[in-house]
Amino acid sequence: MKHTILSTAVALVSGIAxxxxxxxxxxxxxxxxxxPASINIGMVELGKKLYFDPRLSKSGIMSCNTCHNLSMGxxxxxxxxxxxxxxxxxxxAPTVLNSSLNLAQFxxxxxxxxxxxxxxPIANPGEMAFTHTLAINVLESIPAYVREFKLVFxxxxxxIDQVTTxxxxxxxxxxxxxxxxxxxxLGNKTALTKDEQEGYKLFKDSGxxxxxxxxxxGGNSFQKMGVVAPxxxxxxxxxxxxxxxxxxxxxxxxxxxxxxxxxxxxxHDGAANTLTEAVDVxxxxxxxxxxxxxxxxxxxxxxxxxxxxxxxxxLPILPPSSDSTPRPTPFK
Amino acid sequence: MKHTILSTAVALVSGIAxxxxxxxxxxxxxxxxxxPASINIGMVELGKKLYFDPRLSKSGIMSCNTCHNLSMGxxxxxxxxxxxxxxxxxxxAPTVLNSSLNLAQFxxxxxxxxxxxxxxPIANPGEMAFTHTLAINVLESIPAYVREFKLVFxxxxxxIDQVTTxxxxxxxxxxxxxxxxxxxxLGNKTALTKDEQEGYKLFKDSGxxxxxxxxxxGGNSFQKMGVVAPxxxxxxxxxxxxxxxxxxxxxxxxxxxxxxxxxxxxxHDGAANTLTEAVDVxxxxxxxxxxxxxxxxxxxxxxxxxxxxxxxxxLPILPPSSDSTPRPTPFK
Numbered sequence: 291m292k293h294t295i296l297s298t299a300v301a302l303v304s305g306i307a308x309x310x311x312x313x314x315x316x317x318x319x320x321x322x323x324x325x326p327a328s329i330n331i332g333m334v335e336l337g338k339k340l341y342f343d344p345r346l347s348k349s350g351i352m353s354c355n356t357c358h359n360l361s362m363g364x365x366x367x368x369x370x371x372x373x374x375x376x377x378x379x380x381x382x383a384p385t386v387l388n389s390s391l392n393l394a395q396f397x398x399x400x401x402x403x404x405x406x407x408x409x410x411p412i413a414n415p416g417e418m419a420f421t422h423t424l425a426i427n428v429l430e431s432i433p434a435y436v437r438e439f440k441l442v443f444x445x446x447x448x449x450i451d452q453v454t455t456x457x458x459x460x461x462x463x464x465x466x467x468x469x470x471x472x473x474x475x476l477g478n479k480t481a482l483t484k485d486e487q488e489g490y491k492l493f494k495d496s497g498x499x500x501x502x503x504x505x506x507x508g509g510n511s512f513q514k515m516g517v518v519a520p521x522x523x524x525x526x527x528x529x530x531x532x533x534x535x536x537x538x539x540x541x542x543x544x545x546x547x548x549x550x551x552x553x554x555x556x557x558h559d560g561a562a563n564t565l566t567e568a569v570d571v572x573x574x575x576x577x578x579x580x581x582x583x584x585x586x587x588x589x590x591x592x593x594x595x596x597x598x599x600x601x602x603x604x605l606p607i608l609p610p611s612s613d614s615t616p617r618p619t620p621f622k
Numbered sequence: 623m624k625h626t627i628l629s630t631a632v633a634l635v636s637g638i639a640x641x642x643x644x645x646x647x648x649x650x651x652x653x654x655x656x657x658p659a660s661i662n663i664g665m666v667e668l669g670k671k672l673y674f675d676p677r678l679s680k681s682g683i684m685s686c687n688t689c690h691n692l693s694m695g696x697x698x699x700x701x702x703x704x705x706x707x708x709x710x711x712x713x714x715a716p717t718v719l720n721s722s723l724n725l726a727q728f729x730x731x732x733x734x735x736x737x738x739x740x741x742x743p744i745a746n747p748g749e750m751a752f753t754h755t756l757a758i759n760v761l762e763s764i765p766a767y768v769r770e771f772k773l774v775f776x777x778x779x780x781x782i783d784q785v786t787t788x789x790x791x792x793x794x795x796x797x798x799x800x801x802x803x804x805x806x807x808l809g810n811k812t813a814l815t816k817d818e819q820e821g822y823k824l825f826k827d828s829g830x831x832x833x834x835x836x837x838x839x840g841g842n843s844f845q846k847m848g849v850v851a852p853x854x855x856x857x858x859x860x861x862x863x864x865x866x867x868x869x870x871x872x873x874x875x876x877x878x879x880x881x882x883x884x885x886x887x888x889x890h891d892g893a894a895n896t897l898t899e900a901v902d903v904x905x906x907x908x909x910x911x912x913x914x915x916x917x918x919x920x921x922x923x924x925x926x927x928x929x930x931x932x933x934x935x936x937l938p939i940l941p942p943s944s945d946s947t948p949r950p951t952p953f954k
Contacts, residue, residue, distance in 0.1 A: 342693050350700045356683070361674050361940045368682045372952050376708040552942045555949070564945040600939045607932045608693045610884045613896040617887070620704050 319494065319503040322472040323388065323548065323598060326462050332442045337460030339438075339606045340453060346425050347418035349374055350618020354411070354457065358386040360601060363552025364464065369560025374419035380526060382560035385553045387601070388546050390462045391506040397542045397558050399512060400532045404458035409450055422450040427616055429453070434609030466549055466598030474595070482595055489592030492585055497577050507547040507596060514541050515558065518578035521571075524559040551594045565590045651826065651835040654804040655720065655880065655930060658794050664774045669792030671770075671938045672785060678757050679750035681706055682950020686743070686789065690718040692933065695884025696796065701892030706751035712858060714892035717885045719933070720878050722794045723838040729874045729890050731844060732864045736790035741782055754782040759948055761785070766941030798881055798930030806927070814927055821924030824917055829909050839879035839928060846873050847890065850910035853903075856891040883926045897922045 340346065341354040357371040357379075358364050364387035366372075371379035381397055389395065395407035411417040412425055429435045429448050439448045442456065471490075473481035482490070493499060502508045512529045515521045521540070529541035542558050555561065556568040569589050573579045581589065611617075672678065676685040689703040689711075690696050696719035698704075703711035713729055721727065727739035743749040744757055761767045761780050771780045774788065803822075805813035814822070825831060834840045844861045847853045853872075861873035874890050887893065888900040901921050905911045913921065943949075 344691070344694075345699075349704065351688070351698060351704050359676070361938055362676075363942070366683060367677075367943065368950050368952055372681065372683050376952075378953050554943065563949060566945065602936045602939065604934045605937045606693055607934065610695070611699065611886065613898065617895060618700050620700055620708075621710050 318475060319499040320471070320475065320507050321505045322475050323391075323465050323467040323469075323505050325467055326390070326465055329463060330442075330459055333456050333459040334463055335606075336438050336442050337456035337458070338603065339435075339608055340457050341460050342606050343608050345428050345608075345611070345615075345618065346412050346420060346453075347374065348420045348424075348618065349418075349620035351620060352418050354386075354408075357383040357411070357417075360386070360464070363387060363549050363600075364389075365553050367554060369555050371417070373414070373416045377416045379416060381558055382555070384543075384545060385549065386461055386464055387553075388465050388506050388509070388548045390465065391504070391546070392509040392543065393511065394543065398526075398528050398532050399543050404461045405454045408454040408457040408461075424616065425453065426450060428611075431612050431615040432609050433612060438609075464601045466600060469548070469596050469598035471592070471595040472598065483591070485588050486591045486595050489588035489590070492581075492589050493592055496573065496579055496581075498572070498589075501544045501576075502547050508544040509546040511544050512538070512541045513544050513576075515575070516540060517576045519575050521557075521575055523557065523561040526558070528558070547593060547596055549597050549600075551597050565593055569593075650807060651831040652803070652807065652839050653837045654807050655723075655797050655799045655801075655837050657799055658722070658797055661795060662774075662791055665788050665791040666795055667938075668770050668774050669788035669790070670935065671767075671940055672789050673792050674938050675940055677760050677940075677943070677947075677950065678744050678752060678785075679706065680752045680756075680950065681750075681952035683952060684750050686718075686740075689715040689743070689749075692718070692796070695719060695881050695932075696721075697885050699886060701887050703749070705746070705748045709748045711748060713890050714887070716875075716877060717881065718793055718796055719885075720797050720838050720841070720880045722797065723836070723878070724841040724875065725843065726875065730859075730861050730864050731875050736793045737786045740786040740789040740793075756948065757785065758782060760943075763944050763947040764941050765944060770941075796933045798932060801880070801928050801930035803924070803927040804930065815923070817920050818923045818927050821920035821922070822927075824913075824921050825924055828905065828911055828913075830904070830921075833876045833908075834879050840876040841878040843876050844870070844873045845876050845908075847907070848872060849908045851907050853889075853907055855889065855893040858890070860890075879925060879928055881929050881932075883929050897925055901925075 344351050344353040344356070346353065352374065357366045359366055364385040365383050370381060371383045373379055384397065389407075390404060393399070395401035395404060396410070401407040401410060409422060412420050413422055426448055429439070436448065439452055440446065443452045445452070470481045470486075474487075493502075501511060501513050504510050515525070515528070525540055527539055529538035529543075530536065532538075545556075550556075550565065554565075555563050556565070557571075562568040562571060566586055569581060569586050573581045573586075673686040676683050676688070678685065684706065689698045691698055696717035697715050701714060703715045705711055716729065722736060725731070727733035727736060728742070733739040733742060741754060744752050745754055758780055761771070768780065771784055772778065775784045777784070802813045802818075806819075825834075833843060833845050836842050847857070847860070857872055859871055861875075862868065862870035864870075877888075882888075882897065886897075887895045888897070889903075894900040894903060898918055901913060901918050905913045905918075
């Protein structure tokens with residue numbers, strides 16, 4: 291259930307074996323997750339510190355990891371997140387796991403990539419409630435950060451571009467290969483039980499794979515929530531807020547189903563607590579299909595085989611503030 | 623700057639060498655931190671998960687690590703902590719590092735030991751705002767926890783006593799040996815600069831060691847805040863709230879100075895942002911002594927040599943909730 295950068299490197303070395311096995315799975319709509327390539331390790335280590343550093347928030351207590359908790363599937367497991375001064379977030383925090391595989395970031399895809407996403411929550415008044423300028427002032431006041439940024443980026447000044455680049459590089463490592471389903475795709479035919487295989491067949495035959503496909507089992511298209519029947523939950527504009535097009539209303543990025551057992555509650559409003567409920571709603575609203583109890587259970591059993599090796603690493607130790615570091619203001 | 627349980631074990635094996643070196647430092651008022659003995663590793667691993675698990679809070683987003691952040695010296699680096707619904711805490715969160723060496727827990731010593739402390743914040747309405755019963759309901763609903771508790775404690779039911787025992791066992795591992803000061807105590811005479819050694823001499827000669835002594839450089843007595851002159855900050859009753867004795871008013875547990883460079887801001891109300899300020903206030907109020915700028919700087923230089931190896935370990939991966947797990951209620 292665990293992988294490290296070292297084991298990722300080992301997997302890369304044995305890339306030829308993976309490649310030929312992947313060919314065997316080429317006719318499946320879901321592909322095995324590949325370990326990340328071309329990772330800058332120094333940048334990853336810096337980005338990991340930043341990801342865990344609550345000094346990038348106004349209050350001094352919220353980091354990327356607060357809402358995208360890497361102990362809990364890269365999310366916070368509540369319907370919508372808690373922001374600065376306990377503000378209620380408008381939408382469910384998507385998992386950071388395998389987010390490098392998304393066609394764009396956020397439910398409405400308003401950020402083109404991880405780097406563009408990373409700066410958003412820092413400066414969002416409802417989330418970390420800071421500004422990029424203040425965040426840079428904090429980092430510039432911490433000697434060990436100044437040195438590490440210089441080592442990684444070779445520049446004399448830290449800027450927000452470096453901060454988001456480093457965080458994105460760390461996030462690129464947060465993939466979850468080696469799920470039981472991927473083992474099955476790669477040729478280990480005993481990796482799935484009979485029920486799980488039947489669940490996968492139902493998942494394909496019922497049409498779930500039309501949107502939930504590819505390496506991330508989702509994340510690669512925007513789709514309307516409520517195709518056959520309207521969704522009863524909270525409905526922000528979604529993709530239309532980005533494109534301005536009326537036909538994109540209620541279109542959201544299809545969430546990845548990788549590690550879905552860990553990323554409850556489900557949907558953009560986090561209204562579904564269980565996979566059983568989520569599968570039922572999706573079947574009725576998206577496919578016009580009422581799954582029987584047995585079918586539902588088999589699909590859920592299949593979905594639980596998508597839990598991969600969670601990224602594990604040493605908890606980073608953050609460099610202490612200096613006398614000149616601006617102090618957080620949690621209660622102002 | 624890092625140690626693991628493995629390196630602790632290695633240190634234990636070479637215990638004879640440590641013992642003889644410790645004799646050389648026996649005439650100093652500060653003693654080297656010793657690695658923990660008699661640790662139950664299985665219990666530590668369980669306790670580590672619980673320490674990081676926000677499902678022990680009403681909101682589902684606060685864990686022990688929220689206010690005692692092991693990336694940041696075992697504290698939250700703000701004057702007083704943020705509790706459930708953004709309530710402002712009444713007192714500075716003390717570091718969890720080396721807290722096993724304290725004569726009692728909390729600033730007023732109201733908990734006899736780590737185990738007695740661990741249950742407090744979970745059920746404190748201003749902190750994690752949960753109840754022990756609800757916390758146990760959550761844990762009992764998570765199959766992987768049920769199995770792990772049974773493995774560690776050999777019982778069929780999880781109870782709060784097991785929870786706090788496991789958290790305390792993990793906390794016993796959070797010691798920080800091998801600071802430069804300890805290296806110096808143990809015979810490496812080049813481990814400290816001339817200024818740092820002079821700072822230590824000033825620390826002893828001025829009387830700081832009267833309270834800040836022993837393995838933790840504090841933590842082993844209750845003392846009045848404001849011996850020579852009254853403290854101007856916020857002054858809760860302190861020890862008197864526990865003993866009911868008037869002479870214990872404004873008495874607080876002397877904080878450890880281990881890793882003090884990382885545990886800012888200082889004092890029970892977190893009012894002092896820098897070590898320079900803290901040393902100045904302590905000199906004037908506790909010792910009736912106004913340190914010169916040069917003396918202050920040397921004492922601060924000495925204090926920074928007390929930063930030891932920070933406990934490092936793999937970020938724990940928490941077992942997912944089940945369909946029957948009661949969901950957190952952050953906004954109710």
